[in-house]
Amino acid sequence: MSDFLTTGLSTAVQKKIEELVLQGKLQGGDKLNEVELAEMFGTSRGPIREACKGLVQAGLLTAVPNRGVFVRKMDVREALEVYDIRAFLDQLIGQLAATHGTAQQIRELWDIHARLDKAVRADDFEAYYPENLSFHEKLLAMTGSERLTQMYLALVKELHLFRRKGLIQQGSMDVSNAEHALILEAISQRDPVKTGLAMRNHVMTAKQRLVTAIELQSVGEGLQS
Amino acid sequence: MSDFLTTGLSTAVQKKIEELVLQGKLQGGDKLNEVELAEMFGTSRGPIREACKGLVQAGLLTAVPNRGVFVRKMDVREALEVYDIRAFLDQLIGQLAATHGTAQQIRELWDIHARLDKAVRADDFEAYYPENLSFHEKLLAMTGSERLTQMYLALVKELHLFRRKGLIQQGSMDVSNAEHALILEAISQRDPVKTGLAMRNHVMTAKQRLVTAIELQSVGEGLQS
DNA sequence: ATCTAATAAATTGTCGACAATCTACCACAG
């Protein structure tokens, strides 16, 4: 609740609730109780309702008239749809990054890639994960497009709603970082088209990994029942 | 205010305010007065504030703490950024439409295209405009992707904020509909890649027309001053 | 006359209370 001065109370509350959702403390389908949240944050229900309205618009919550707001439930189908969208936005990100990125920024990407490679060799996912985020955030910064950045981050948040993260995260740090290398190579050559395609491919393979992981899990469940 | 029963008062108000913005009755930079709007819609300020919060999240308004909400101002740079994003989303739309569209839907696209062609030959923009919207909405429906549809429509709305619509609309119905023909050809062949590229190209040429129109206008203004 | 400071008006931010609606529980008939 620190940035309450700069952005207003309802926005601060909105971020807090968003955190709860992204951390999974509020799971898909859970109902949000206004008075409960109001007491939790020490405010009245007004700002809580405004915050929820914002999160509904952002796609993290869903509202049912006269019944309240719920954490959005994302099924496999929707998750795959989001992956497709992300893939094409990433293609654009790649094109713009290769066009507008500075030499300094490209160097920093190589640095991150080196750290990622180190994590891969150590098979250290805990180290890999944050660096991977840095990699993609850096690319976003290189686009210079405010709107694209906002939209992309919103999609990433949305994917957190798909709670079988084990499926998403598990696997193939080595493959993933090999794809990073291809992206970096293309961007270093200042080839927007090649960079874009490498980025899109990067997401599509991640999507494909998810699909196969889900199929495997389904088979497993099928055997159990 | 008819769907107040189904979606709640604040949502109905949100749509009303959105209309005001999209119709240009509220122009970029205009300040929204809460009590004024409350009286206009016959409600208290609570629902108004919630509606505004939603529209801020949607990108149509901007909020300044303790000073109120304003209609978002979109400059040329931002408009071009949105065009880029739209182009890549359209590519995805094309791929999905070519993959999942039914034969019936494709026939309906050809029907719309025929009416567009008629409007072109009559040089009748008033007839062209709504049919053009239908064409793209039909393609959206063919994707079967809820999220993509929502995201795309949000971008289209956002572009309405760029108030020099004359620049956007004017021009080249014939070129535009020739591109539609290419899209339809590809989609009839059930070629997702080709369809996607045709769609992306369709948006990028529109963007290019906007760029040249702006340059022309700038030159004109330069001579006047 | 212009700039600054103080004050008044207007506007936003927040809250508590009441009305409308939904949910859970219990009594009762079949």
Add this chain to the structure above:
DNA sequence: CTGTGGTAGATTGTCGACAATTTATTAGAT
């Protein structure tokens, strides 16, 4: 025992009022 109806409790929806902040106005000094 099961299903139905009704009542009590809980929750959302809306409102009007007050506090905090900004904006406009006015008075005064240079």
